[in-house]
Amino acid sequence: MGVKILAIETSCDETAAAVVVDGVKILSNIISSQVDVHRKFGGVVPEVASRKHLELVNPVIREALIAAGLDFTGLDAVAVTYGPGLVGALLVGVAAAKAMAFALDIPLIGVNHLEGHIYANFLVRPDLPFPLVCLVVSGGHTDLVLIRHHGDYVLLGSTRDDAAGEAFDKVAxxxxxxxxxxxxxxxLARDGDEEAVDLPRSYLEEGSLDFSFSGLKSAVINHLHRCRQQGEEADRAHMAASFQKAVVDVLTAKTLEAARRYGCSTIILAGGVAANSRLRSLLDARARQEGRRLFYPPPVLCTDNAAMIACAAYYRYLRGEESPLTLNAVPHLSITGR
Incomplete structure (x- = not known):
């Protein structure tokens, strides 16, 4: 039947488990979201997330195996996200994976969460050509990564302050x-005019592939304050559209610059913000103008899930890479493994 990998993902506020065969065939992909729990706080509360993972990790693993039609003895390896993420949340998944790997005497494969997001693309398109540039854009990360081949990453740029997804959450x-x-x-932005509010774009110093969104976030807040002081009601749809366009303009420009600089004809999107419709449409149009192709996963694979972790683990499995049972959570893990 091929190489069957059970993967666990608990880096933030989704408890997820999946079984994937040969890095492409998803037998199950179970996601238990904590969004409703954290919504009242306006964001993820780490201690609450950790406790929910403790409650859910075993039932979610069990459901993934049942949906896949397997039991523990049918697995070839167990994979787990070990960073980056919330340390308490990560530890829950790492502990569960280590226990299974030890009990079943099968390989344990630790996977970088960002690598998992990247491999959501290979899960649906395993023949993507190298080299390629990937924009990883989520609530906690905004990174440009050059991928020369499987497992070979060069971090080209990252955010110096707020990640794009974090800025979206704060402006919302x-x-x-x-x-x-x-x-x-x-x-909301679909009902607004993206040219209605003049907002800044931070491209930083010439040649930089880094990002910065804190100034843009502050500009939105200041505009809303001015409207209130003048007794005016800001149009939320116009504000949302203008803000979104400002973020997307910078993401698109930097990604295309990276593709030009490193001679990549293929660009991929990864992470939760990769599901953003404006980012997809603008980057796709600009890439086509330059003779480049853009790929991105379906929305369900953009947000945190375990199938993407299983896919990334499969390529590590093929290279004979195995993590020791001393594997620990690394909350600030870089895509380059440091």
């Missing part, structure tokens, strides 16, 4: 939209 909060902010702003 001040607009009174709720949490999580990305999908809500994306939806």
């Amino acid at each position: 909060r001040v607009l009174g939209l709720g949490y999580p902010g990305g999908p809500l702003i994306d939806r």
